Amino acid sequence: MSQQTDVLKAEARERVGKGSARAIRRNGKIPAIIYGDKKEPLSITLPYKEVFHRIHSGGFMTTLATIDVNGEKIQVLPRDYQLDPVRDFLMHVDFLRIGKGSVVTVNVPVHFINEEESPGIKRGGVLNVVRHEVEFECPATAIPEYIEVELAGLEIGDSVHISAVKLPEGVKPTITDRDFTIATVAAPAGLKAEEEEGAEAAEAEEAGEEEAKGGDEE
Structure with a gap:
């Protein structure tokens, strides 16, 4: 605080x-x-x-x-x-x-740590920040300066949710109906293009096989 x-x-x-x-x-x-x-x-x-x-x-x-x-x-x-x-x-x-005993609602900044220890980011993955701040309810005398989100071990496609964040005592997110996402590790544009091309090629191959089967049945 x-x-x-x-x-x-x-x-x-x-x-x-x-x-x-x-x-x-x-x-x-x-x-x-x-x-x-x-x-x-x-x-x-x-x-x-x-x-x-x-x-x-x-x-x-x-x-x-x-x-x-x-x-x-x-x-x-x-x-x-x-x-x-x-x-x-x-x-x-x-x-x-x-x-005395005041409880307040505040937006607390998010800090990301150990980015260099994320295999997904090392492979070219992109950190996609969904929330730069998170709204919390907490004692007025115990407002955190920021919360830390751990990136170590994250692969491409992984997400970090609020449940994975260690919060100080008495600090609670105002969103309580879901385990909301704070950030994801997205695939780089080049890898996305390769995956899309691969998916298109697989679909074309599958369509060709289906067509060949139809010809054999005739």
Whole structure:
């Protein structure tokens, strides 16, 4: 689990709305809101550069943070942020307040390991990633930074399902009705073409044999 050790300094804000938000951004800050844990939503402002840096450093959406609002320290988890569609400028951030025993739903990145130990990939097979992220339900204080998928021993045509992944205690996939696929090792294009040609040749040979049999019967 990833958790920031430093604290984001914030200020509570009373005024809300587009005009107030524009003024906040002009002053090098970003409007944000903290909600959840059965408490009233709290509108705040945060330093723009600090938040922008955290977002682009990776792992922002699965990392707990502490926000100091006028002396009150609040543990939060980022839930959403909005960017200007044209300028890629950070517009707003939503945080979920984390209380004791909080359980959250998060998308966790998938990391693939030991690719060099996959016989199928060594033969030219292609790793076909079905899910780059997997949605999990887990304790807010135990969010995994990523899950690892083992590729050692995989042959062409093999698949890796969620049941093959070792998950931390308390972490459960939100999809529970099937053993869904995370990745497969697909045949390379050249091998596929050879297999298709071979199948066509076999079909043609079989058709010829059937035709010959029909001629003999006559």
